[in-house]
Amino acid sequence: YKAVALAALGSYGAILFCFTLLYPLRFLLGPPIAFYDTIKEVMLWVLFSIVLLMILTEKTRITEFGGSGKLPSLLGILFAAFVFTISGVFGLIIFEAHLASPIGLPAPVLFPALAGLFGIPPLLTSVFTKPTIPHQKVEPLTQNSIEKKSTMVSILTGSTAGIFVSLIPGLTTATGTVLAMNLRQKSSHEQTIVTLSAVNTAATFSVTLMLFLIERARSGVTIAIKDLMPIEPWDSSAMPLELLYLLMFLLLSGALSFFFTLFIGRIFAGKFHIVPYQKLVMFTLLFVCALVLLFTGVFGLMVLLVATSIGFLPLCWGVRRSHCMGVLLLPIILYFLS
Known part of the structure; x- marks a missing residue:
């Protein structure tokens, strides 16, 4: 329950x-400063730097070829580069593919690709290792002054990374989390949860703002919002009415969700250990x-299979799974190069 409360x-x-x-942000990214125009001019170098x-910053040490000196750390970095590269090549290949749904649904190629890179491998790992869910501790979230200060820092760094992610094409919250954790340097497991949650929420909030x-x-x-309503650029001090309504909804839903999550989380924590975890994992895999x-046909299943094979690499060797975002970043970098 404490983890749920920290995430909320x-x-x-x-x-x-x-x-x-x-x-x-309005005056920094839009007129008169128009900093986003400057970012666009150096976008290639921004992506390279990221x-x-x-x-x-990959910290995994691969000791299979020797456990002393700098070799394990160097191998970890090289394997991270390998995962990024092979994911990027995979992305270049699948973006040239044309998938078709057998029942006429939209067939986005990224659906099986991302599901295989990030979703299926941990589920299959759970099937093979058969983990059990321990009894959960239901205790109120209490923090001393040092922990409160650390939580504030986690929220600030995570939110900043989330906003940055919404600016740069090809970046996801996984990349934003890496950036935030590097800003934080050392942090406890509790503060990692706060940072992850802040990155995801700030990115979700900011992409709405960046649309205007x-x-x-x-x-x-x-x-979907762009398809449903006309988007009036926010280029003056007065906020567009559509954006105002969206932000009001975000603030209201965020406040309600905070208390609702704490309430439901407390109830669920007491019952979580009785969930048939293996059956749930198998159902999720099949689903x-x-x-x-249904969406991408048999060829989509082939994309899913290849992506899953790549997605197992970071799990097996312990490097960060965010390197698999090369599936998006490498094609985007090559696009800017051309």
């Missing part, structure tokens, strides 16, 4: 922090495979 705290804190930055940061500030849809939700087949 990180999310709600990120919403409040993002609200305080509404007008600073990729290098992701790879060079830089007129770029960085997520599926914002693409994902069925969706892939």
Whole structure:
């Protein structure tokens, strides 16, 4: 339950922090400063820098070829680069593919690719290792002054990384988490939960804002919003009415979700250990495979299989799974190069 409470705290804190930055971001990214135009001119180098940061900050030590000196750390970095590269090549291949749904549904190639890279491998690992769910401790979240200060830092760094993710094409919250954790340096497991939650919530909040500030849809939700309503650019001090309504809804839903999560989390924590975990995992696997087949056909299942094979690499060797985001980043980098 403490983990649930920390996650809820990180999310709600990120919403409040993002609200305080509404007008600073408006004047920083839009006129008169128009900093986003500057970023676009050096976008290639920004992406290069992010990729290098992701790879060079890999902390996994691969000791199978020797456990002394700098060799294990170097091997960890090299394997991270390998995972990024093979994921990127995979992305270049699948983006040239044309999938078709057997029942006429939209057939996005990223669905089986991302499901295989990030979703299926941990589920299969759970099937093979058969973990058990221990009894959960239901205790109130209490923090001393040092922990409160650390939580505030986690929210600030996570939110900043989430906002940055919403600006740069090809970045996801997984990449934002890497950036935030590098900003935090050392942190406890509790603060890692707060940071992760803040990154995800800030990114979700910010992509909505960026739709009106830089007129770029960085997520599926914002693409849907763009299709459903006219988007008036926020280029003056007055906020567009559509954005105002969306932000009011985000703030209200965030506040309600915070208390609702704490309430439901307390109840669920007491019952969580009775969940038939193995059956749930098997059902999820079958459900994902069925969706892939319905949306992308047999060829989509082949994409899922190859992606799953790549997704197992970081799990087996212990490097960060975020390196698999090469599936998006490498094609985008090559696009800017061309």
